[in-house]
Amino acid sequence: MLSHKKAQKYKKERLDVEVRSELSSEATNGVRVDRFSSAKGALEVRLSDVNFAVRTSILASGDSALGRGVHGSIPLHLIFEAENLKIEKSLKYKLVLREI
16 A cells, blocks of 8 residues: 555556566456466466556567566566556555465
């Protein structure tokens, strides 16, 4: 939960999860679940209970500055972004990272 005593404005907030694996995504009852799997294991990323607008995207960094020099799999970045936030009360969200 993010809260302040006075109203605050944020142009952009961003959370980035980087993994090197295959990806599957699904949304059920307003809950987004992304699963990253590789030969070494799997990670589930679950975003729920959000009371503000969140844009989700996936970036394969390839030969950009984020992926340069990587040997093996190309990193995937799961990105959650919120823009033009005005916090008057509380912003709430639940982010769960779980090894599966």
